[in-house]
Amino acid sequence: MNRNGNFKEIIKFAGTYISVCIGSGFATGQEIMQFFSAHGMISILGSMICMVILSYCGGELLEIGNTVRLRSSNDIFTYLCGDFVGKFFKMFMPLFFFCSFVVMISGSGATMNQYYGISKSIGSLILSVVVVLSVLLGINRVIDILGNIGPVIIFVSIGIGVITIARNYESLLHINEILPSLNMTKAVDKWWLSGLIYSGLNIIIVTPFLIGVGSTAKNRKNCIWGGILGGVAFMAAAIILNFGLMADIKNVYTTEIPTLYMADKISPLVGTMFSFILIAGIYTTAVPLLWSVCNSFAKEKTVKFNIIALICGILGFFGGRLPFAALVNIIYPLSGALGIIIIIGIILRKIKKNRWAKI
DSSP: HHHHHHHHHHEEEEEEHEEEEEHHHHHHTTHHHHHHHGGGGGHHHHHHHHHHHHHHHHHHHHHHHHHEEEEEEEGGGHHHHHHHHHHHHHHHHHHHHHHHHHHHHHHHHHHHHHOOOHHHHHHHHHHHHHHHHHHHHHHHHHHHHHHHHHHHHHHHHHHHHHHHHHHHHHHHHHHHHGGGSSOOOOOSSSHHHHHHHHHHHHHHHHHHHHHHHTTTTTTTTHHHHHHHHHHHHHHHHHHHHHHHHHHHHHHHHTTTSSHHHHHHHOOOOHHHHHHHHHHHHHHHHHHHHHHHHHHTTTTSHHHHHHHHHHHHHHHHHHTTHHHHOHHHHHHHHHHHHHHHHHHHHHHHHHHHHHHHHHH
């Protein structure tokens, strides 16, 4: 594979990694605001902790997918955590991924309803159909789709953050004085724990999917650099968006979709454009979540895989009619805590591998 081919594959893997992490929480700004902005300037250190963890774990997971032959991407949990804990994850994760998929469907319906006045049921139905069709195309096609969408969302989010910072930089300088007067919701009470939990929240979602992505790589170096680049770019965008949220915190902290409020303040045209970006962000997480559910029970392109995808799409549509905020409140905190177990498993597996290599 030539150098240009290596670079393209690294960028594609990084873009895919970013896309899977984005989801409705990042794209709306709610995740960043609750995990980081609510802690003030010290949250930048929490963001840096998260950047290191996501970069390291992303590269490791892609490399494992490339070098270790697993029967199913869901077998990564027994590989990382051993038989006992791994079996728990193997049984629990398909259910968790499906529930997270339902959250994305609900989020898309809520977004279309709020900004366009479309019925939530119709909005949820549209995303359900598009996601199922994407999954039926197979992982290689999904990688191509996600690899192209992810960087676009990151660049737009960075742009909105930078413009908001420029317009409200004085408020940003006094953020630590402003926060005590606001009744903000924190996902986690401690700033350093926010970095860990947010890392776990992303890793638990991407783990099986990155294993599948890594299996398509031409070489392991592309996997490592793709993971590192994806983790750094994702959290760099999160840091800039965090600064933007803190710069206008008095206005955004009460909004359900902070980034859409920020985009609208820049101009109605930017707001309309970002509404499409927001829906694309939800789509980029919904697709790998559904793929991971189906891949837990069958190989893609098989009749069983396709039937599972269709059934999950139908169930996801009906489940997506539940309140978006309530679904997020139940599922996200648990996922972050479980994700830390996977992060520990990745680190311990690497230590054990290096120890055996020296013997």
